[in-house]
Amino acid sequence: MKEYDIIIIGGGVVGCMTARFLSQYQLDILLIEKEADIGSATSSANSAVMHAGYDALPGTLKAKTNAISSPLWDQISRELGFDFSRCGDYVVAVSDEQLETLQKLKQQGIDNGIKEISLITAKQMREHEPMISENVTGALYVPSGGILDTFAVTVAAAENAVMNGVDLLLETPFLDFTMDGKKIVGVHTPKGDFKGRWVINAAGLYADEVMHKANVQPEFYIRPRRGEYVILDKVDYNLSRQTVLFPTPTDKGKGILVASTLHGNTLIGPNSNFVETKNDKTFTKEGFDEIWEGALKLIPNLNRRHIIASFSGLRAHGNAPCLTPGVDYISDFIIEIAEGVEGLINLAGIESPGLTSSPGIALMVIDLLKEAGESLTPKANWNPIRPARPVFRHLSTVERKALVDKDPHYGRVICRCETVTEGEILAEIHAPIPATTYDAIKRRTWTGTGRCQGGFDMPRVVKILSDELNLPPEKITKKGSDSPFLYRRTKDLEKVES
């Protein structure tokens, strides 16, 4: 049986980005993910903001990884072929008191190494976004902030890792470690045991449970903190320019933002409420009221008739203290070689700015491995480039014509609202990491995300998946086992329940 050098638990953005960066070395790597697709949990439902790095307290790992990562995204997005826009962000004050907070935030940004960060007047803010609340008193403007496509980042990183030899197993939950005394020698899963010299715990919401299996950090806990969001129809509503608008932060957190998405929509959210279970992604009426009220404080002309989607995500909020002397902060990231066992690296409590920080976290993992004596010999044939696949709606007329002439499947529109073609869907089903569920197709191609929310495309996508995967339609799922769309054929009397 193959012995891996490294087994990564968790195919979220942290696990996938770590796999991608480690794939440049002569290492045998296995990435295991419990869901039917990578990036299905926290990485699929967040603000998709590339944080400039002024939020986190100086000295924390949150601040450190954010500072390392923020400058890297231009290069990473080019290499991995996903969209990224450094559109800048604003923290908006609507009272004189809040202006004082912005002063402090500006200083914190400077301390964290941000070079361009400035306070602007209410008038300047209004020039940037004329629809801003008339109560605006000023804003903090940071041109290096930006927006990402959280789905695309995770998929592209994982795909590049797989292209460079990383093995990926989906629907493979971690159950336990296999140990040799104090030494971790592998992991136990329903798909069998896998041997590995190192295990990297990137299990997101479950990272505490994973480390507890090795009797590591029993005092560390993750409490899921839910954030709820709505999306507005891009045909009906747009901010004046692509941007991110934060309110002035409070003790409760960064607050409800109003931001552009790279898909052209407007995103509103999140609130921040603890929930009991790690899969409680309920969207609530109260939550909606909370985020809507918050958003109206920034942009008063929002209309709830323009809402086309609502969702919620869970943050992996941990209770780890910051280890930097003199920094009094709880709920920092954990990025460490675990003590008390051999062969475990913990990447835990990764909440915001986790998406932004993921490349920096990966680089820190490389350093940790080197410190632990791993030689990490570069691969001669490592390819950092993951070519982007055609996105029909982004192409010019000439490009569209050429694409359809080359492959007629790009001439068949499956998702009418977002203009996603059959060619794009087929490309994902046959990608290095095949998309095998409706949600995987949705996140990768943007099918079903528009104003009809899949009403038109869903039966068509199920049919395409069924044809391509050579499975009966009843076996096609929304997001893996236990989520079928269909139960039986009509007139199938044997299966009718009495």
Place this chain on the structure above:
Amino acid sequence: MKKNFDVIIIGSGPGGLAAAINAKKHGAADVLIIERDLELGGILLQCIHNGFGVEIFNKDMPGPSYAQHFIEESLGLGVQIMLDTMVLDITADLKVTAISKHTGLIDLQARAIVLAMGCRERTRSQILLPGTRPAGVYTAGTAQRWVNIEGYMPGKRFVILGSGDIGMIMARRLMLEGAKVERVLEIMPYLTGLTRNYVQCLMDYDITLQKSRTVKNILGVNRVEGIETVAVDEKWNHIKGSEEIIPCDTLLLSVGLIPENELSKKVCVALDPITGGPIVDDRFMTSVPGIFAAGNVVHVYDLVDWVTEAGFVAGRGAALYAQRSAEEKVSKIPLKAGEAIRYVVPQFINPDSLRTETIRLQMRVSTPIEERVRLTVEDDQNNVLAKKAEPYARPGEIITMEVKQDAFDAVQKAAFLKVNVSKR
């Protein structure tokens, strides 16, 4: 391939087919229908229940048969078709950009365009339905496609939200296929679909309809496991203590239809915020000269027969526009909805139309009036130009009125016309 057409029609549902037929009958030589699906007929093809054709044919037909009549007539008249083709863009100078597997990306030129894209269903997010996002939450129309076209059952135990017609029709259809329909919920204190559908689809199958009740929570992580329902007051506030959890695996939504006007928006056709469809005149021309609109793309009709009739009007208008020699100068009179009238279509009328024919108006009231009502069309001086009595008026049922030719003089002089409703 041919690139120039007198009339290009986008969509081959009942509105598009009727428009094509009447465009041909009124002299348009080259008429093209562009349809995104594999066959002509639109949503009628999945409407295998009966109830179609009573007004036009005096005959009760299933949807596909009704469609077939018009498909054959249009093909017989030489209407050209492009199937499996999506229109990506239209312009004010009447260019149509479309794409298909077979043709690639193509640009066509029309002399008139008829928008006949129909409508789409309101989704769970648009009504801000709380809960998780498991498999098993579908619009009624999506479920209807699965059952009637694809031949698959999307659930075993259903709760249906909304007493719209598709929801009730699907309730019956699912029962006939051996599924259980646990409940139909309606947030309004009244039925929103047609009474005949309530009788034939729910009462006859012992399916319980609960009014003033909605979904409080969707339960289940991977697949729907249950629906928590709650009673609401007249302002839709949840009434504490009235919650009930119904175990089920599927929630169907029949919570309204929205005219499908993304293409119309691209070409800056003016839309009515109430109907969600283009503002049209009595010939169903939109605010963009040469672009007409037919059927549910304008406002959501109760009966397919009326969609067909609207399509005839739009198709004739488009054909005549395509053949006109010079720009005709028309003054249009605004038609407004009075108090308690939710909307009226058309929003403008050409007085000239009254020289040759009566003008049909269709409207909905804002709230139910369960007693005898009188409807009037008045001018700006409150002169009554048309009137009609009805035994009751309900938002779920369109009211049709006619302005007769003898009103020509008064209409021509009017600054605007207004439709009013009053209790008798």
